[in-house]
Amino acid sequence: MKRKREDIPPPPPPDATPSRRSRVRDITVDPSTPSKANGTPRKAVSFLNEPSATELGRSPRTPRQKQIDANDDGTADPPIVRNANRSARRKSVRNMIQRSIREDLMDEEDGFEEEDNLAQRIFDDEDAGSSESESDDEKSAGAGTSTPAKKPRGRQKKKKEKSPPPVVAIEGPTAYFEQNRARARPSSTTTTLPPLSPKTYFRLLEQHDDKHAADIEHLNSLHQANFDQWVFELSQGFNILLYGYGSKRKLLMEFIKKEAALGNHVVVVNGYVGGLTIRDIVNMVVNAVLGMNHGVRFGVNVNEMMDSVLQILDEYQEKDEDKSVTLLIHSIDASALRTSQAQALLAQLSSHPAIRLIASSDNILSSLLWDSSTLTLFNFIFHDATTFVPYDLEISAADESEGIVDVITGGTAGRSGRSGAKGVKYVLASLTGNAKNLYRILIATQLTAMEDDGAGKDKMGTEAYGIAYRTLYQKGLEEFVCSSDLVFKTLLKEFYDHQMVTSRKDLQESEVLWAPFRKEELESILEDIMLG
Amino acid sequence: MDDDSVLNDDSGSLEHQACYIYTPTSEALSLSTPKKRRAASSSRTPRSKREKTDSNNCETIGALGHGFPTLLRDLEGEDAVNARFETFHRLWKDVERRTDDVLAQVNDETLQSVSSFVSKASQDIYGEKLPTGLILTGPNIAAHGVLFEQIESRIQSVDKRGRVAILTSKDSSNLKNVLKKIIRCVTEIHDGFVDEDDIVEAKSGKNPSRYNYDPEIIHDWCSTHPGAKVVVAVQDTEAFDPAVLVELISILHQYLPKIPFILLLGIATSEDIFYEKLPHSTIRLLRGDRFDVQRFEESMEQVFEEAVLSSQSVLKLGPRVADVIFERQKDHTRSVSSFVMALKYAYMSHFYANALSVILGSIDSEESLNTILSDAHCEAIRNLPSFKPFVETKILGFPWRARELLTSNKALKSAVFTASKECQRYSTNLAEAINLFRKLQSIVSPQQANEIPTYELYSRILWGEFTTRPAFRDAMLTTKKISSEKFLTLLTTLSELPSELSEKLSIAADKVQELQSEKAAKGSSLVSEFVLPDSHRTTVKSGRVRLDEQKSKMTSQDTEYQKLVTSTVQDLETYFKNKFKPYTNIFLHEIFFYDLKSPHSQVFAAKPRPSVERALSRPGDYLGCECCGGGNDDDGAGIGGSQPYSAVLYQLYLESPALIGVYDLWSAFRMVCLGDKADQEADDDDEEEKELQAQFYRALAELRYLGFVKYSKKKTDHLVKLAWKGL
Incomplete structure (x- = not known):
């Protein structure tokens, strides 16, 4: 019923902000169209009035703008009501138009707003008022006034799914859908946990006395x-x-x-x-x-x-x-x-x-x-x-690559810059001498390249400092680390598995390998291997 | 690894050994002497009965070694405990024996037909086609193994028709394995190391050596065993690799002239699905028969009648526990053996936790009952819920008797003896009446009788509300309306069953017979008013007219017959109403009917996830501590720093999105656990901070171990949420 009403009137031109008079006329004309011949203009107005009033009763966080509406309603003075309605409508139409102009922009903002203000909107009505009132107004506008048909509908739908129940109360299926919705959540990828050595970890746990x-x-x-x-x-x-x-x-x-x-x-x-x-x-x-x-x-x-x-x-x-x-x-x-x-x-x-x-x-x-x-x-x-x-x-x-070692190093070894090196040492400790040697060759070569480049100690290992697959194999052969290509590959696989090494095919289709750690870390790893 | 030294505790490195034989320490051996343990009353221990009969103390009896506790606040005598244990064994052994007999017969019909199929199958009948038996086994895969073993032993040992090779989908990895397995089963060459493609040495010089998957080996075997058939049985055809099955069938078919192969295929779904799976060319090679296995409901009903309804079973199931058991059967297991296990558990719980169950052991002799019942027992009997109404009924008529019951143990004991007889009589009558009703239903409306098995009526009957159910009223109404021939068969069948009505019924049957023959002489059959069609009635008046017309046609025999019908139905109805009284009316029903829902509903269905989720989201429920909400508010305590770390982390986890940043989680965790102190900027060497961090790592690893999170491959240092609470 509402839809029909919306569909019929022609969309107002966005640039010509309608005057009060013209808007009212618009409405009074509206019901006389064959859609719903339910009588006089006055009736139409009262009909329009209703949704906002009921809405008021329902929603606890009604914007202030509407409160005035409601008060006016309470005095039961038709002209005033009309005026108030009119002004509300006018405002909302203005909003609508603004919105339709920068619609694309809004969509983005919508997502952003949602994330940032989620908690705020739930716990703090006053603060959220501005953004809320806009959209609520718009809802009433969509319901009542003659506005462009398609856009408000789309907005309305979005609005519905946008207002989630408070986070704390979500459980079960609702939580699944709520949390699985695609959206970019800002999460601190850059900050990682300070590492904790296994020794301290176990010592601390031992020390701790459980209050329960x-x-x-x-x-x-x-x-x-x-x-x-x-x-x-x-x-x-x-x-x-x-x-x-x-x-x-x-x-x-x-x-x-x-x-x-x-x-x-x-x-x-x-x-x-x-x-x-x-x-x-x-x-x-x-x-x-x-x-x-x-x-x-x-x-x-x-x-x-x-x-x-x-x-x-x-x-x-x-x-x-x-x-x-x-x-x-x-x-x-x-x-x-x-x-x-x-x-x-x-x-x-x-x-x-x-x-x-x-x-x-x-x-x-x-x-x-x-x-x-x-x-x-x-x-x-x-x-x-x-x-x-x-x-x-x-x-x-549990398996080393799965178990607590992982957590201690803050993710799989080598994944996060700062703590990865510790994990590498841990992994290396469990590998054979040949594997250690191969890794030593790899990072020693990489370090030389970095040294030549004059890289700082915080410089990450990148492709530029990498070593070609064939070269590494040759070096391995020379040092009797591996005897065949197969053995070499097996050794490398271990490194790949623990993400201690990264590789990429370069322009000439030859593979380049490098260890994705900072120079400082590489030095300390190298030191460890040499000493161990 | 350097952490090993830290981890080693008293039990040494054994905990890192994959498996080992446990050698008890001297301290553990000293445990064999009875040791008192206080069992605090707890809602989670399944023995809620304990709280009813005695309060809550149990002690081990080392002598028994089966963990039977001394009940009645330790007042129960040792001989009473032993008697309880012994009674349990005696009664259960009896039930077990009888159910086993029933179960052994369940598949008998199928076995019989399969066996005759195998013996008849020969080239004369099937020509070039491979004789195939499709065995429609039904969906209960747990029973299939048993069925095929029965088939095997039937053909191989009882009938001695030849050899059976049972194949399961596990063997279907490739054709070679399948053939090897068949050959192994047939020739019984077990040399343990046949996995390599060894060449089987020819036993006699004339045969050349062969690979161990060469069907020629079977041919050799057949030549030494003339007349023996080779049955290849596929237990789970649906799961069997179709490609291998097709190849297998074609090979069996090719060797058919040389080796008398017979194929048996177990099908759990339907024939159509089986046919769809194989190409037409393969199906064309097969010819044979199909065999239906007895429906689950039927075998279940037989077992139920034998194990529960039979008068030999002293302990009966109560309605609540029956509901739990049968619901599980209906919705989940659909297996008779699991029902037997549930029944066994009922016996176990009853004798384990109810001190008065000892009465069941000596229902036949008043003397032994008197000796076994101690004063503590008598006190316990007086505390039974059914004792109060029992005494109250006595007060009206014989007040001195009521007083005696309360004061004198001797009087009570004799009352117990009478009551136990009463209970038995009740159950016997009940079984009779149920039997009668089922017979009646099967004659009057076989459709309905098929749909609802006896065991589903059982609990309603015990509650005493069955006679108000539509099923009962329907049965009674249709009894009135059936034709005279049917009515006669009904009367004769029912009168053959043992019941107090049988005499009456057989007299009625004779009468009907008489009337019928009189009427038959006139060339028509008996009709009663109830049989008259009422579909033509359009108005009340015209209906009357029609009825009157019809009535006027009725002869004197008809009127008499109608009277007979009315009175018989009346009799039956009163009889059922009499017998289907609620069991709770009887004194001592607590002892003769086991009716505790709690252990059964819990021990047969694991709820790992809800239990873990509950433990972590409301730790107070389990720990019962003050700090964690103690379970006194209903909405859950919410996150609190005082809760165990894993619980805190889990609740934070619940609020997190599908992809969780480890650092985010850590900061939230830190906030919750440190509270106000969290605002202070932490420096790296802060011991408290470090300790919390260690706890965080552990809690996180635990969540992962429990299966709540895994590491994300998409994003560094992120976790993927795997479980939503309550989903």
């Missing part, structure tokens, strides 16, 4: 009170999976004492340790059953191996029904065990009556690991074991 220690201890005791129940559940052929926030390592180690006291063999698996394979677990279970020097050899195929293990377990239980092996898996959802094959095999193993599995899971999506058939085999009983104990071991033991 007593509460955590209490929580722990609550879980411990359930140990008997867990033992019973395990004995009845169920397996247990603990979930919830906090490391469950200690709790489980405490629990395992109970299991061991029952005379069960206990196999502990630290799922968070990188390089763990399902074979290790199965082998250890067999070791537990048959003793360390059992001399049983398994095939290469893991599936077949599992078959023979299950057979061994059958025989094991044949002698004594109550005999069993307790399998304790810390972080069953850790990356080492995350393959579906590993989980399927674990499920098969755990479904054997001689195996009592108790495991912990940490990832919030850990349930996605299992399909219904593995889940049936696992026969899990789930317990919420929120402990609030920090995940110290789990996170530090």
Whole structure:
């Protein structure tokens, strides 16, 4: 209905700011058009009046401009109302026109304004008044007056999605859409965290005494009170999976004492340790059953191996029904065990009556690991074991390129200028001598180039100081760092992975490599390699 | 790495070892002596029953070693604990045995037909086509493995028709592996190191050596086992690589003249989908039959009747817990074995946490009941919710009896014995009535009977509200309206079932029979007023007229028959209304019906994400500390510097956009944690600042470990948000 009304009248020329008279006439003419023949001009005015009044009632942060309107309304004096309306309308039309002129400009500004004033608009009405009143006026204008049809509509829509609910209250789906909207957010890319060496990190954490220690201890005791129940559940052929926030390592180690006291063999698996394979677990279970020097050899195929293990377990239980092996898996959802094959095999193993599995899971999506058939085999009983104990071991033991080292260096090693060098040293420490040497050659060459150029100590390494791929390879050969192209590539890959080296093909299609660090850092790295 | 030395604590480097065998320390071994532990009452421990029957103290019994606690504030005698444990085992073993029997029969029909298909399949029938059995297994993939194992053992061990090679999608990586697996299964060559393309040494001199994936090996095997068939069964056809399947089929087909191959394909979806997957040329090579596996609802119903309804099962499920279990079945698992597990857990919880469950062990002998029930037990019985109404009913008629129940343990014990008999009678009657009703439904409206299985009616019936349900009223109304022939079959079937109505029903059946034969002599059949069509009624008046017309046509036999119908339906209705009374009316129903929702709804469905989110956004809920809001305001405490660091960081994370700058996060974190002090410009050596930073790093690494963030590849030092709370 509104739309129709808007569509019909011709757009006023932007340059000719209409006088009061002409505007009124415009409106009085308006209803007489066949669209809605609902009578007299007066009626039309009262109709126009309504939306702004209702709007007033609704919105708590109505601009001051409207307040006057409302007061006028309250006095119920038609001419005054009319006048006030008129003036409001006039103002808004002026706004409209201005807007339509610099529309493009506005769009940008809109985004900007939104970001900057978001909090302000929410918490401080007064300050936001100016920008708000503009758009609100415009809304009423769009609803009531005869304005260019298309533009205001577009604006209106934008306006709607522009006013988000207060940030603090957003949760769930709304938050997802709110936060995923494309827009440029100014974030401090340039500033990075001051680095912290692993030593200080661990020292500081050790020093720190948690103010919640007593509460955590209490929580722990609550879980411990359930140990008997867990033992019973395990004995009845169920397996247990603990979930919830906090490391469950200690709790489980405490629990395992109970299991061991029952005379069960206990196999502990630290799922968070990188390089763990399902074979290790199965082998250890067999070791537990048959003793360390059992001399049983398994095939290469893991599936077949599992078959023979299950057979061994059958025989094991044949002698004594109550005999069993307790399998304790810390972080069953850790990356080492995350393959579906590993989980399927674990499920098969755990479904054997001689195996009592108790495991912990940490990832919030850990349930996605299992399909219904593995889940049936696992026969899990789930317990919420929120402990609030920090995940110290789990996170530090994670793969170096993934784990805490990363965080300490403020992102992946080498990514952010200042702290990257420390990460590089850390990575280098774990590499072979040849790799270190190759890196030494690389940065030594780069440093010479930088020296020649007379670069300052804060100068970043760039392509200009790089070394050609072939040259580096030749140098590597000369120093017996690498013997073939393949070896060389393998070494380089390690550097690429940790972003210690960057490369680009130059104009002649030959590859140029360089280390993306500042000169100062390069010097210190070089020093480190030479000393180490 | 230099941090190793820092990390090592009392357990040494074991925590960095991937896996090892745990050797208990001497301290741990001393644990085997009973150790008292106080179990503080907590809403999170699943045993809320504990708070009802006894208050909240439990102790381990080392002797049992199964973790059965002493209940009733430690007043429960050791023999009572043992009796509880023993009763649990006895009763559950019984249920387990019976359900296993049922489950073993579930697939029997399918096995039978598959087996006869395999034995019949020969070149005479199928000619050049590959004999193929499509086994429509249904969507419950958890049961497929069991089914195929049953098929294997049936064909291989029971019928001795030949060899079965079961293939799963895991084997479908390439044709060579598939063939190897088939050959291994058939010839049973297990030498462990066959992964290389070894050449299998010929056993006798006349055969040349072959690769270990050469189907000729099977041919050799067949020549030594005349008459044996080779069955290749694909367990999950949908997941099997189609290209490999096509190749496999063509190879099997080519070898058909030499080797009697039979193909079995397990299909979880539908035949159409299977046909779409394979090219026509391949499908043309196949010929055979399809086999339906029993529907889940049917097998479930059988198990339910055996495990829950049967009078041999002393412990029954209450309506609440039944609802929880069956809802899970319906919406999620759809597997009979998981139902059995849920039932087992109900037994476990009941005997573990309810001291009075010991009564279930000695319902048959009053003497043993008297000896096992201690004073503490009697006190607990008096505290049961059902005790109060029980005594109150006694007060009216026999006030001295009520007094006795309250004061004398002896009187109470005998009342318990009678009540337990009463409970059993109730359940037997209930099972009978349910059975009767189901039969009636299956005759009167088979459609409806098929749609709603018994176990879905169960909880309504127990609440006693079933007789007011439309399903019940419908059944009764349609009973009135069925034809006389059907009515007769209904009466005879129902009278065969054991119930107090059976006599009445069989008399009625005889009468109807008599009337029918009289009427049949006149050349028409019996009609009652209810059967008369009412679709022609246009107005009340004309309806009357029609009715009167029809009525006038009715003979005396018809009138008598109608009376019979009315009275029978009346009888049935009162009977059902009598039997379908709420179980809560009975004294001691708490012991005979396990009805606690809480452990079941929690232990069978993990909620890792909500629990982590709750812990981090409202740490007070778990820690119960004063500083973190303590859970006393409902909107969540909001961010507070006193909360654990990870919680603070998580809440900041929730407010962040999809791409988070680490530095931004750090400054916000610093603001929250330091509070007023944050305004002071920090210098680099500030120890407090550094410490906070370390905490920040740890909290961030934890968030990452939990799966909330990952590093952005787009922007340096930025994190990508992976989870939105409540989404």
